[in-house]
Amino acid sequence: MAAGARVVLLGPPGAGKGTQAKLLQDRFGACQISTGDILRKAVAEKNPLGQEASQYISRGALVPDDLIVNMVAARLKEKDCEPGFILDGFPRTIPQAESLDAILQREGIALNAALSVRVPHDVVIERLAGRRTCRNCGSLSHVVFSPPKKAGVCDRCGGELFQRDDDREETVANRLKVYNDQTAPLLDYYRQQGLLKEIDGVGAVDDINARVLAALGGAAK
Ligand code: AP5
Numbered sequence: 001m002a003a004g005a006r007v008v009l010l011g012p013p014g015a016g017k018g019t020q021a022k023l024l025q026d027r028f029g030a031c032q033i034s035t036g037d038i039l040r041k042a043v044a045e046k047n048p049l050g051q052e053a054s055q056y057i058s059r060g061a062l063v064p065d066d067l068i069v070n071m072v073a074a075r076l077k078e079k080d081c082e083p084g085f086i087l088d089g090f091p092r093t094i095p096q097a098e099s100l101d102a103i104l105q106r107e108g109i110a111l112n113a114a115l116s117v118r119v120p121h122d123v124v125i126e127r128l129a130g131r132r133t134c135r136n137c138g139s140l141s142h143v144v145f146s147p148p149k150k151a152g153v154c155d156r157c158g159g160e161l162f163q164r165d166d167d168r169e170e171t172v173a174n175r176l177k178v179y180n181d182q183t184a185p186l187l188d189y190y191r192q193q194g195l196l197k198e199i200d201g202v203g204a205v206d207d208i209n210a211r212v213l214a215a216l217g218g219a220a221k
Contacts, residue, residue, distance in 0.1 A: 005030045005084035006109065007216065008091065008100075008195075010186060011117035013175045014124040014131070015201050016208060019140055020117065021088035023209050030084030033075050035068055035092075037138060040164075057166055060174035062092055062182060069099040076103065092183045097190075113216055114190035117201035117208070121176070128172050132161040146205070 005028035009017040018034055025032040039057060042050030049067065056063045072090050075081065091097040104110055119127075130143040132152075136159025141148050148155050166175065190196040197215040201208055 004028060005086065005216075006104075006112045007085075008087045008111060008114040008190070009089075009117065010114055010183070010190075011201060012119060012124055012179045013172065014127040015117040015119045016127070016205070017088045017117060019205055020209060020212050021086045022140075023205075024086045024212065027213070028084055028086075030086050031075075031078070031081040032086045032088055033072060033081070033090065034088040035072065035090040036088075038071060038075065039063060058171070060166055060171040060178060062178060065093055065095045065099070068092075069096060069103075072100070073103050091186060094185060094189060097186055111195055113197050114186070114193075114195045115212060115215060116187055116196060116198045117212075118198060119201040123202055124176065125169075125172065128167045129169075131167055132163060134159040135162050136160070 005024065007024065007030075009021055011017050018036075021032045021034065024030065039050070039053045043054045043057065044050065049071070052067065053063045068090065072087075076085060087100075091100050100111075127142065127145070130145065132141045132143060132148070133139070134141075134154035134157065137154060137157040139154050139156045139159075140146075141155070141161060148161060152161050153159075154161055165171070187196060187198075199208070199211040199215050
């Protein structure tokens, strides 16, 4: 398993975790583990995990911890995670964080940092309403902030851009509530471990990336 960058990204829906995770992945040669992306792929494939998960995702609730932890444990064993990993959307509950600690402890490694991206409510709503994702390569764009050259077509691979079902207004409201109730307590969890770094997530993507790298400092190599 991983030897280099070992980072958890925290933040509400639409904070820009996926956007920054992709940049960190390139920078550190680490794998990006987005539990949301893995689940959405399973839903699209209609496999047993996807069939179980879709009922939770569609209403903005969390998928049960045991399903998620097994999924992440398996992904961490893959070759591309050997140089390090950027966890995007995991852990999301205290039991998930405790399970991650146990998995890493068994491997004799530890997290370098848990980085929280702070973004106010109104910015989150704006970002989610305009988000578009490539069905083929997963690239992210935004109809206002980073529009594709051709509407509906991914700049990177020419794939079809789509809007996530759970970015509907009523589902977003529930995702934000779930974040506050179940995920925000992780800030204290990682603060107590001396791992928490917090950055302002408002501004241009590149400026935020510079803040992320400065906050990680020597934590991720
Ligand atoms: P998941 O896919 O993890 O969604 P999320 O955490 O709600 O986060 P998002 O993907 O919505 O946002 P993001 O912070 O990555 O922002 P992004 O970079 O895309 O989870 C979905 C569901 O799966 C959950 O509700 C749950 O059901 C289930 N699930 C997943 N993990 C789970 C777990 N561990 N346990 C249980 N259940 C789980 O950016 C958003 C938009 O803003 C984009 O359009 C982007 O281009 C734009 N943008 C980004 N940065 C900027 C910027 N600086 N300026 C302007 N625009 C920007």
